[in-house]
Amino acid sequence: MAFDLKALLRPHIANIKPYSSARDEYSGKEGIFLDANENPFGSATAEDFNRYPDPYQWAIKEKLAIVKDVRPNQIFIGNGSDEAIDLLIRAFCRPGKDNVILLPPTYGMYEVSAEINDIQIKKVNLSADYQLRPDAILAATDEFTKIIFICSPNNPSGNKVVREDIRKILENFKGLVVVDEAYTDFSDEPSFTTELDQYPNLLVMQTFSKAWGLASLRLGMAFASPEIIKILNLIKPPYNISGLTQQKALEALEGKEKMESLVKDILLEREYLWQELTHLEFVLHIYPSHANFLLVKVTAARKIYDFLIDSQIIVRDRSKVLLCDDCLRISVGTREENVALIKTLKKFPVVG
Ligand SMILES: Cc1ncc(COP(=O)(O)O)c(C=O)c1O
Numbered sequence: 001m002a003f004d005l006k007a008l009l010r011p012h013i014a015n016i017k018p019y020s021s022a023r024d025e026y027s028g029k030e031g032i033f034l035d036a037n038e039n040p041f042g043s044a045t046a047e048d049f050n051r052y053p054d055p056y057q058w059a060i061k062e063k064l065a066i067v068k069d070v071r072p073n074q075i076f077i078g079n080g081s082d083e084a085i086d087l088l089i090r091a092f093c094r095p096g097k098d099n100v101i102l103l104p105p106t107y108g109m110y111e112v113s114a115e116i117n118d119i120q121i122k123k124v125n126l127s128a129d130y131q132l133r134p135d136a137i138l139a140a141t142d143e144f145t146k147i148i149f150i151c152s153p154n155n156p157s158g159n160k161v162v163r164e165d166i167r168k169i170l171e172n173f174k175g176l177v178v179v180d181e182a183y184t185d186f187s188d189e190p191s192f193t194t195e196l197d198q199y200p201n202l203l204v205m206q207t208f209s210k211a212w213g214l215a216s217l218r219l220g221m222a223f224a225s226p227e228i229i230k231i232l233n234l235i236k237p238p239y240n241i242s243g244l245t246q247q248k249a250l251e252a253l254e255g256k257e258k259m260e261s262l263v264k265d266i267l268l269e270r271e272y273l274w275q276e277l278t279h280l281e282f283v284l285h286i287y288p289s290h291a292n293f294l295l296v297k298v299t300a301a302r303k304i305y306d307f308l309i310d311s312q313i314i315v316r317d318r319s320k321v322l323l324c325d326d327c328l329r330i331s332v333g334t335r336e337e338n339v340a341l342i343k344t345l346k347k348f349p350v351v352g
Helices: 058-068 081-092 109-116 134-140 163-172 226-235 243-254 256-278 301-310 335-345
Strands: 075-078 099-102 120-123 145-151 176-180 202-207 220-223 283-286 293-298 327-331
Touching: 058 075, 058 220, 058 243, 075 081, 075 226, 081 109, 081 145, 081 176, 081 202, 081 220, 081 226, 099 109, 109 120, 134 163, 145 163, 163 176, 243 256, 256 283, 256 293, 256 335, 301 327, 301 335
Parallel strands: 099 120, 099 145, 145 176, 176 202
Antiparallel strands: 075 220, 202 220, 283 293, 293 327
């Protein structure tokens, strides 16, 4: 099915003249900079942050391109993945007219962003084993459907989505398919970034918040065709990633082994937690996880949640979420944290 990016884009966006920042107009590093109304003397902090940062974060993209095996112009860096989600909706969906397809149970920000932008939401539930129903998804699309959001590994279920199902949607939908891979580093499934050149309607999202351990920096990545990336760059705030964040991201990318070792630790702890949870009488099912959390079906989710809170152990009660009845979502902690969790759970009074 032919993909026509220009037809998909909101018409007025195609004609927007982007804000031209001082750093856009002159990007050289040497000189006397009197063009951006910065403070020439320094900063009110020990370290200086008085100069505006690179609006396109090229140093990060050069390094990230090597790590992810893509080209720098296929990368967008956002203030968390949430910025990319919002920009995509604003670029492609006309308020009050267009719609997006969401696949519950899934990550909540797609719905929030769509609602904020007054975009209609069509929901096609996942199957009981949290897989896509490609035919139902495709049947739900209409001429106003602009984006389908797929999350793999999925939050809150933790499973990876069958690759062929995603391909079927990419091949039969003329809008944009977003594959959110926030948890990809905890999975053995290759990233969909390897298929970018094959599918012009594919955008893959990843984040520095999970495997890289940088949630506080707010740094999300989107990978797509240079044409789609150009659109995101056109409508983003000029300096969306702070200089400090850029500095830290470069530091992280230079020490990729640290991230790999963090992932290894989490995978070991995920296995430990899994093993320990299976021994608990009130644990009914632990869903297979390709992420850094476990979705656990228990006999009395709210009671167990409250019981843990009393010991200042906080998990996520997902029992009100579709297809997640009586489920808790437990992030994998350190060994110490996991031991404390299990120790407390063992004290939960099972009735009957
Ligand atoms: C599926 C998914 N995507 C994106 C995010 C958010 O990522 P970021 O911290 O980059 O905004 C989360 C956070 O929990 C998530 O679960």
